Amino acid sequence: MAIDGAYPPATLPAGDTKTESESAAITAAAHPLSALPTPVLLRSLLIATISSKPSLLIPSLSALSFLCKPRAGPLLNVDRNPILHFILKATFYRQFCAGETPDEVRSTIRQLAGMGFQGTIMTYAKESVFDAKTKMQTGLGVSTKMSGKQEVTEPTLARGEAFCPQIEAWRKETVETIELLGANDYLALKLAYLKSTPATIARHLQAASDVGFTLGLKLVRGAYIFSDERSLIHETKADTDAAYNGIAQGVLCRQLGAFGTEKPFPSVELFLASHNKESVMKAHALRLQRLKEGLPTVPVGFGQLHGISDEVSFRLLTLKNERNEPMVYKCSTWGRLSECLAYLVRRAVENRDAVGRTEDEYRALKREMARRSWYSLL
Numbered sequence: 001m002a003i004d005g006a007y008p009p010a011t012l013p014a015g016d017t018k019t020e021s022e023s024a025a026i027t028a029a030a031h032p033l034s035a036l037p038t039p040v041l042l043r044s045l046l047i048a049t050i051s052s053k054p055s056l057l058i059p060s061l062s063a064l065s066f067l068c069k070p071r072a073g074p075l076l077n078v079d080r081n082p083i084l085h086f087i088l089k090a091t092f093y094r095q096f097c098a099g100e101t102p103d104e105v106r107s108t109i110r111q112l113a114g115m116g117f118q119g120t121i122m123t124y125a126k127e128s129v130f131d132a133k134t135k136m137q138t139g140l141g142v143s144t145k146m147s148g149k150q151e152v153t154e155p156t157l158a159r160g161e162a163f164c165p166q167i168e169a170w171r172k173e174t175v176e177t178i179e180l181l182g183a184n185d186y187l188a189l190k191l192a193y194l195k196s197t198p199a200t201i202a203r204h205l206q207a208a209s210d211v212g213f214t215l216g217l218k219l220v221r222g223a224y225i226f227s228d229e230r231s232l233i234h235e236t237k238a239d240t241d242a243a244y245n246g247i248a249q250g251v252l253c254r255q256l257g258a259f260g261t262e263k264p265f266p267s268v269e270l271f272l273a274s275h276n277k278e279s280v281m282k283a284h285a286l287r288l289q290r291l292k293e294g295l296p297t298v299p300v301g302f303g304q305l306h307g308i309s310d311e312v313s314f315r316l317l318t319l320k321n322e323r324n325e326p327m328v329y330k331c332s333t334w335g336r337l338s339e340c341l342a343y344l345v346r347r348a349v350e351n352r353d354a355v356g357r358t359e360d361e362y363r364a365l366k367r368e369m370a371r372r373s374w375y376s377l378l
């Protein structure tokens, strides 16, 4: 049984005239997850099994949330208890995160590049989330009730170190993240997905037109539905989907609101960060159709989170054409295990809420495991 690389290895039946690369491409197109190394497949299957079974996911989520709280004692401190550290690192951490040290991060980036990804989008894990309901800001080393006086304003940001050591620490580590990246790798920047997003994009398109720069538009649906002010978010999932697809298609056709009709459409590069198969496949098909018909469009990249929706990522990779499109990236997170816990909790919550997607992923991983087991018997 092959341990690393695409599976099965591209050996040819006698008399088959296909080249090895043609044969590998056929396997990849029919079985996108064949690109996953076996240890990664086994770990993904373990995590997908937990994520798709509420009886396993709910206790795991509670345990992760419990461990997130900063503790002085060594027993429940994930950085100080070696057994806890080993178990979490070998499972949840390795599934979704890039590494705790620069060497581990570089090795993950190399592994993802070896699987065919255009590059890696790297995020530093330290984060704090502001809960609109409780007015609490939580995250590693941060637990503050925000009052009018403590609100972050530009002058307080400028004096970051004096007012908020966490922001200064985040700034330093973000600069360190940039130093880890090479050509084709990106540092993740946030664009929340809200009802106001079309108006925000219109402002940014106007600024790009006025100043003459290329607008890098990263489109996400939005991960903070439970902590953001709910009234600012679309009422239903279908509304969010329609808004997401509408913006993506508008930008790909260079026609959004008044831009592209009453006003010129500025230079834009689109990045669709999504696990939604329909959204990404439709966008890729639309770009190809526009290119085929000689119609104007914009460059587009696609990204999925490390450890999530590999089936979508690898399916996109199997569509690569002579223009090296689609360009597919994985977005990963790095930091000490304790720093990544809040991020891991968010991934577990996302898997709990995206029931349909989690079950699809689980089924696809099981099919791939069964296929490999069958090949290993032949």
Ligand SMILES: Cc1cc2nc3c(=O)[nH]c(=O)nc-3n(C[C@H](O)[C@H](O)[C@H](O)COP(=O)(O)OP(=O)(O)OC[C@H]3O[C@@H](n4cnc5c(N)ncnc54)[C@H](O)[C@@H]3O)c2cc1C
Pocket (backbone or CB within 6 Å): 121, 188, 189, 190, 191, 192, 193, 220, 221, 222, 223, 224, 225, 233, 234, 235, 236, 237, 238, 240, 273, 274, 275, 276, 303, 304, 305, 330, 331, 350, 354, 357
């Ligand atoms: C490369 C990458 C970068 C990312 N960067 C960011 C970032 O900077 N900021 C950020 O917030 N997130 C970020 N995310 C996370 C992303 O927001 C979530 O993974 C995404 O929301 C999940 O949606 P989806 O597009 O994968 O599709 P789906 O799984 O089809 O959609 C799920 C999403 O739909 C929305 N939704 C669900 N139910 C409802 C409802 N009842 N009403 C309205 N809307 C609903 C929510 O936004 C939910 O997350 C990133 C993801 C990727 C892949």
